[in-house]
Amino acid sequence: MPRRGHSVQYTTSPLLASKTPVWRSRFIVAAIALGFVVLAGRAAYVQVIGNDFFQRQGAVRFARTLDMPANRGRIFDRNGLLLASSVIAPSIWAIPEDIERDDPDVKAKLKLVAKLLEMPQKDFDKKLEDEDKTFVWIKRQVDAPIAKQIADLNIKGIYQRKEYKRQYPNGESAAHVVGFTNVEDRGQEGIELQFDRELAGRAGSRRVIKDRLGRVVEGVGETVPPLDGKDIQLSVDSKV
CATH class of the missing domain: 3.90.1310.10 (Penicillin-binding protein 2a (Domain 2))
Incomplete structure (x- = not known):
């Protein structure tokens, strides 16, 4: 059983063994979560806060x-x-x-x-x-x-x-x-x-x-x- 703070071993095979540091796994998960937060914030801005602005821009370009x-x-x-x-x-x-x-x-x-x-x-x-x-x-x-x-x-x-x-x-x-x-x-x-x-x-x-x-x-x-x-x-x- 892996010790806390070290690495996680996914297989016992010497050829397929993959060791990922815990901090790296947490960093990747945090980065993905942050990306979703940014996308959600951008969508909210376009649809709600900046809706009038983008509609005016669309009218200028296509109307x-x-x-x-x-x-x-x-x-x-x-x-x-x-x-x-x-x-x-x-x-x-x-x-x-x-x-x-x-x-x-x-x-x-x-x-x-x-x-x-x-x-x-x-x-x-x-x-x-x-x-x-x-x-x-x-x-x-x-x-x-x-x-x-x-x-x-x-x-x-x-x-x-x-x-x-x-x-x-x-x-x-x-x-x-x-x-x-x-x-x-x-x-x-x-x-x-x-x-x-x-x-x-x-x-x-x-x-x-x-x-x-x-x-x-x-x-x-x-x-x-x-x-x-x-x-x-x-x-x-x-x-x-």
Whole structure:
């Protein structure tokens, strides 16, 4: 029988004999118990004391307010001839850190995207270099057929956002009167600038929860629908 304060012998076989000092056994048990206490304390802090803080952090990281663009109003001449209108033009954006650029298949698809967007490969690659960014514009207001081809490639980390692009059926013939808008769809010259507030309308918003891939998981809170801009009819005859 082992004496108190010495070692515990688990077998009488010389080959299988294992002697563990009592102090070491007690130390291991105490360390394991301490680990459980720390974990229990951390769980209590997260669930009770710091619950509000962690919920706010989760909302900041995954809750997003999506802008819902309004359709800019149309411009007509006095005879009802269309001088300016807006068409859907998706914009391409990316989360660089989500793109698996080392994958040969993804590399080939990215080269195709650059070609479809008519961007120099060097400029395209530069936009994706900073993997710390969680949002970067690739190209704004792309033609719908091009955007569809890019969407069909299904590249993780490459996404699209609905926007509008201005079209002028008469081209430059009425540009001195109608004016033009910038990439943000704001009036810069002529009627587009003078009546920008009426034409622009008001963008809507939607509060959503997104997953790590940028996909909308669910809607939260109130959705404010967009208010489309007003049409304007001029007193001028574009044919004169």
